[in-house]
Amino acid sequence: MDYVFFFFLSIRKGFLGPPRKLMDLTSWVIIPFLFGSIGIYGLVRLLRRLRSSAYIQDAVVVITGATSGLGKECAKVFYKAGAQLVLCGRNEEGLKDLINELCRIRKGSVQGSYSLARDSDESHTAILGTAPGTEERSVRLHVFLCDRTLQSECRQQRRVLPCDTHPSLAQFHKPHIVIFDLSDVEAVANAAKEILQLVGKVDILINNAGISYRGTILNTKVSVDRMIMDTNYFGPVALTKALLPSMIKNKRGHIVAISSVQGKISIPFRSAYSASKHATQAFCDCLRAEMVPHDIAVTVVSPGYIQTNLSLNAVTDDGSRYGVMDKNTAEGRTPEEVARIVFRAVGERSKDVLVAGLVPTLAVYLRALAPKIFFSIMAARAKKERKFKDA
Numbered sequence: 001m002d003y004v005f006f007f008f009l010s011i012r013k014g015f016l017g018p019p020r021k022l023m024d025l026t027s028w029v030i031i032p033f034l035f036g037s038i039g040i041y042g043l044v045r046l047l048r049r050l051r052s053s054a055y056i057q058d059a060v061v062v063i064t065g066a067t068s069g070l071g072k073e074c075a076k077v078f079y080k081a082g083a084q085l086v087l088c089g090r091n092e093e094g095l096k097d098l099i100n101e102l103c104r105i106r107k108g109s110v111q112g113s114y115s116l117a118r119d120s121d122e123s124h125t126a127i128l129g130t131a132p133g134t135e136e137r138s139v140r141l142h143v144f145l146c147d148r149t150l151q152s153e154c155r156q157q158r159r160v161l162p163c164d165t166h167p168s169l170a171q172f173h174k175p176h177i178v179i180f181d182l183s184d185v186e187a188v189a190n191a192a193k194e195i196l197q198l199v200g201k202v203d204i205l206i207n208n209a210g211i212s213y214r215g216t217i218l219n220t221k222v223s224v225d226r227m228i229m230d231t232n233y234f235g236p237v238a239l240t241k242a243l244l245p246s247m248i249k250n251k252r253g254h255i256v257a258i259s260s261v262q263g264k265i266s267i268p269f270r271s272a273y274s275a276s277k278h279a280t281q282a283f284c285d286c287l288r289a290e291m292v293p294h295d296i297a298v299t300v301v302s303p304g305y306i307q308t309n310l311s312l313n314a315v316t317d318d319g320s321r322y323g324v325m326d327k328n329t330a331e332g333r334t335p336e337e338v339a340r341i342v343f344r345a346v347g348e349r350s351k352d353v354l355v356a357g358l359v360p361t362l363a364v365y366l367r368a369l370a371p372k373i374f375f376s377i378m379a380a381r382a383k384k385e386r387k388f389k390d391a
């Protein structure tokens with residue numbers, strides 16, 4: 001900005017007299033200042049990225065709703081970053097498929113070229129490999145633990161001698177599966193026990209699972225409102241409460257909620273879903289403040305539409321499956337992109353992240369600053385949608 005301003009000034013001066021001094025100022029002060037700032041900015045970003053990858057490497061990360069959509073993609077990015085995953089959902093087959101997919105990621109990473117590396121004291125041997133297609137110079141970024149399967153694979157290729165296991169060299173941890181229904185509070189309590197038995201502690205809990213809804217308030221059975229609140233709100237709250245004491249004991253923890261733009265503004269015919277996400281936001285804002293003395297971070301991510309099966313899996317006023325892929329959902333961001341945003345937000349311990357385009361972002365501000373305008377826009381939208389439905 002400064003540079004542009006001075007440039008403008010120097011042109012104007014050109015009409016009045018020699019702009020020499022300003023040119024000197026530009027070349028001796030402004031340009032070095034500009035490049036210096038860019039350099040510092042780059043350095044800060046690099047340091048941030050390193051800090052955030054150290055935060056996630058080896059962390060125990062529990063992800064609910066890992067069977068599909070955003071949860072599945074989050075599992076992949078956190079797995080690649082070296083997190084120890086606990087994958088949750090109701091569909092066991094889906095989770096097993098995901099584990100197979102993660103295994104392929106691990107194996108894919110060690111195909112390509114291998115070489116051996118030893119600790120300076122020769123006590124440990126690791127395989128350094130490049131993922132197919134990556135350049136040789138990135139070799140040191142891929143340090144792999146010689147676990148038993150890899151060892152035999154590598155021996156077949158006659159590249160590697162028997163070697164030790166060294167936890168600090170482990171890039172990939174074996175993921176675990178815990179099956180439970182979030183709308184069943186008792187099942188949630190048992191699941192929390194199972195998780196702690198499996199992995200001993202939880203560093204990061206990502207409350208991602210959720211169900212959406214379409215219907216009018218007048219026609220929707222209260223049992224449907226309740227089921228949605230149980231799945232999207234009470235289940236995650238119960239899981240959070242069950243895991244918090246162990247986090248506090250370990251003096252390390254992070255609660256992440258995948259909310260929605262609809263946790264900030266309410267749109268017609270989504271009452272139960274919107275209410276459950278508003279409740280999530282409110283709960284997390286309280287939690288964040290209450291957890292400050294315990295140094296436990298709370299992150300709320302509120303995305304707009306994502307290309308997942310959420311609208312297909314949504315329920316209607318009588319609890320039956322909606323089963324339609326909405327246009328907005330189909331045209332949303334990809335789950336891979338949103339998973340990367342979630343990953344960054346967690347690594348940087350962000351507090352509140354809105355992942356939305358210009359219009360939804362403006363709507364969030366409008367609701368806060370000019371509610372009357374927002375309400376009339378929503379009334380018009382309800383009228384239009386009702387007409388569309390009646391047609």
Ligand SMILES: NC(=O)c1ccc[n+]([C@@H]2O[C@H](COP(=O)([O-])OP(=O)(O)OC[C@H]3O[C@@H](n4cnc5c(N)ncnc54)[C@H](OP(=O)(O)O)[C@@H]3O)[C@@H](O)[C@H]2O)c1
Pocket residue numbers: 064065066067068069070071088089090091092094180181182183208209210211212231258259260261302303304305306307308309310311313329332
């Ligand atoms: N897609 C969007 O446009 C969008 C926008 C904003 C926010 N979000 C939020 O993003 C999160 C992920 O949704 P998605 O888009 O990835 O949809 P999705 O593909 O339908 O995934 C939902 C996940 O939640 C799990 N789940 C649903 N009900 C459950 C229950 N009773 N108990 C346990 N797990 C349950 C499902 O696993 P099982 O079937 O195995 O149980 C599934 O893995 C949700 O919280 C959603 O509200 C989505």
Ligand SMILES: *[C@@H]1O[C@H](CO)[C@@H](O)[C@H](O)[C@H]1NC(C)=O
Pocket residue numbers: 067068069072307308309335
């Ligand atoms: C949507 O569901 C289908 C069928 O169950 C599945 O194959 C697909 O991977 C799902 N899509 C996403 C984005 O999870």
